Structure formats: structure tokens, C-alpha cells
Amino acid sequence: MMILSHDQTRLLLQARTAGADSAMISLDLGLSQTEVRLDAEGVRFPTGAFVGWPEIAHIHKNPVACFRVTSEGIEKVQVFSEAFNRLYSLMPTSGAPTMLISGIPMHRIKDTDPWRDSEQKIRAAAPKGRVLDTCTGLGYTAILAARRAEHVTTIELDPAVLDICRQNPWSRPLFDNPAIVQRIGDSADLLPDFEDASFDRIIHDPPMFSLAGHLYSTDYYRQ
Structure with missing residues (x-):
């Protein structure tokens, strides 16, 4: 399970601005580091999952939330x-x-x-x-x-x-x-x-x- 927060998206957006084609981020809220690939459309994960830049920006604008990366995009980690x-x-x-x-x-x-x-x-x-x-x-x-x-x-x-x-x-x-x-x-x-x-x-x-x-x-x- 891959979890993203604004801490990871900040690094991704910085790498994008710098023109990098990859970035090292945590996919488990700081427990480990993983390399992900960046392209014009978004972020590609080692599992094959993909998150577009609009979704990355959405996570970045929500500093009090964590999001699970799924095969269909992102979902906020919450339960009612x-x-x-x-x-x-x-x-x-x-x-x-x-x-x-x-x-x-x-x-x-x-x-x-x-x-x-x-x-x-x-x-x-x-x-x-x-x-x-x-x-x-x-x-x-x-x-x-x-x-x-x-x-x-x-x-x-x-x-x-x-x-x-x-x-x-x-x-x-x-x-x-x-x-x-x-x-x-x-x-x-x-x-x-x-x-x-x-x-x-x-x-x-x-x-x-x-x-x-x-x-x-x-x-x-x-x-």
C-alpha cells in the first residue's frame, strides 16, 4: 500500500520544477524511500500505478490529509x-x-x-x-x-x-x-x-x- 501526503508531493513538485525525470520519496510516510519516475503527465510508481499532476497538486493543497494510491488514482485515508x-x-x-x-x-x-x-x-x-x-x-x-x-x-x-x-x-x-x-x-x-x-x-x-x-x-x- 502506497500512501502520500503533502510532504511527498512537495518533493515531487520541486523535482518537476527542476526538470528531473525521477525523485526519491517515501511511499510509507517516512519509513523508507523509493525512486519514482516523473514525466509530463505525472508520477509513475514501481508498481505500475500512476498519479497525474493535478492529483499531486490536490494532495499538496491538503496538508492535514493522507492519500492512498490506487490503480484508479488517489483516495483520502478516512473512514466514517x-x-x-x-x-x-x-x-x-x-x-x-x-x-x-x-x-x-x-x-x-x-x-x-x-x-x-x-x-x-x-x-x-x-x-x-x-x-x-x-x-x-x-x-x-x-x-x-x-x-x-x-x-x-x-x-x-x-x-x-x-x-x-x-x-x-x-x-x-x-x-x-x-x-x-x-x-x-x-x-x-x-x-x-x-x-x-x-x-x-x-x-x-x-x-x-x-x-x-x-x-x-x-x-x-x-x-
């Missing part, structure tokens, strides 16, 4: 949740992308990026043994915890969020790492399913209060 009446989309940053929940970033992005922010939280939590991550989101917490812990169980309320994860290159280990087990549902409802002392560490980093106020309640923390 019918269950919760929320629009989720992927937003590029200086590092790993964040997710917008109805237009609001779910991570701290001022003077940091979501990956570095998650790394700081993991250092503080010092995961080991069996870990419970109560709110999956883009999966960065679970992915980083699994680098230290033997097993990570991560819970996501909305399946639509996992649809965004599947399109986010930085979330790939969430599905590839056998040490990570996903559960779907409200963590407040699922916690009673686990026996007492099932986990050596519990990492609880819920979304903003207006989206999940019950995850801040005394009853929840008592569980």
Missing part, C-alpha cells in the same frame, strides 16, 4: 463510523501520522510527533511480562510495548479505527506481531473478562473526556 457517528482520518506529521477524530488530533503533535510521544509514555510505563493496553488507537502504544513485553493485549472500541490502522504503514506491526492480541469492544465492559492480576502492566491512555468520559470514572479505575 456509523456506530459512533465519527469521521476518522489519517493526518501526516513530522514523524508518524496521527489520527483525526472528527477533525481533532488524538495525539500530542506540538513540538513532538505521535511516535516520540508514545515512546516517552512507554519509557514511563516500563512494560514487561503481560501488558494490557486499554485503548488501541493507531496501535503505537501496543507496538512499542511489545518490543519490551512478552505479550500485549490491546482493546479498541470502534472497528472503524482498525480500518484506519490497516491503511497506516506505521501501524503494520499491530497486525504482524504475534505477541499482540487485539480485542474489540469497550474496555470498561471487557475488563471483567480478565482474571485478577492477569497483567504485569496496564497502560491507560484514553481519548479526550468528551469522547470517552466513562474511561475517566472512579468505577473504571476501581476495576
Whole structure:
């Protein structure tokens, strides 16, 4: 899966202006670099996919969006949740992308990026043994915890969020790492399913209060 944002299109437009016939860009939001070919019509990718210059310009004019390259052109990375009446989309940053929940970033992005922010939280939590991550989101917490812990169980309320994860290159280990087990549902409802002392560490980093106020309640923390 190839994902483009304004960071990549800026380089492509600069290369076009310079008269270059190729450019090195990331097709996975900064994880790696790939050479693409440029011609008068647009950009040609190693897979055979093609994106015209008008589409490249469209991406460049949308700095808070990521776009998936398909056989038919480009599609914005976004999913509408019918269950919760929320629009989720992927937003590029200086590092790993964040997710917008109805237009609001779910991570701290001022003077940091979501990956570095998650790394700081993991250092503080010092995961080991069996870990419970109560709110999956883009999966960065679970992915980083699994680098230290033997097993990570991560819970996501909305399946639509996992649809965004599947399109986010930085979330790939969430599905590839056998040490990570996903559960779907409200963590407040699922916690009673686990026996007492099932986990050596519990990492609880819920979304903003207006989206999940019950995850801040005394009853929840008592569980």
C-alpha cells in the first residue's frame, strides 16, 4: 500500500520544477524511500500505478490529509463510523501520522510527533511480562510495548479505527506481531473478562473526556 501526503508531493513538485525525470520519496510516510519516475503527465510508481499532476497538486493543497494510491488514482485515508457517528482520518506529521477524530488530533503533535510521544509514555510505563493496553488507537502504544513485553493485549472500541490502522504503514506491526492480541469492544465492559492480576502492566491512555468520559470514572479505575 502506497500512501502520500503533502510532504511527498512537495518533493515531487520541486523535482518537476527542476526538470528531473525521477525523485526519491517515501511511499510509507517516512519509513523508507523509493525512486519514482516523473514525466509530463505525472508520477509513475514501481508498481505500475500512476498519479497525474493535478492529483499531486490536490494532495499538496491538503496538508492535514493522507492519500492512498490506487490503480484508479488517489483516495483520502478516512473512514466514517456509523456506530459512533465519527469521521476518522489519517493526518501526516513530522514523524508518524496521527489520527483525526472528527477533525481533532488524538495525539500530542506540538513540538513532538505521535511516535516520540508514545515512546516517552512507554519509557514511563516500563512494560514487561503481560501488558494490557486499554485503548488501541493507531496501535503505537501496543507496538512499542511489545518490543519490551512478552505479550500485549490491546482493546479498541470502534472497528472503524482498525480500518484506519490497516491503511497506516506505521501501524503494520499491530497486525504482524504475534505477541499482540487485539480485542474489540469497550474496555470498561471487557475488563471483567480478565482474571485478577492477569497483567504485569496496564497502560491507560484514553481519548479526550468528551469522547470517552466513562474511561475517566472512579468505577473504571476501581476495576
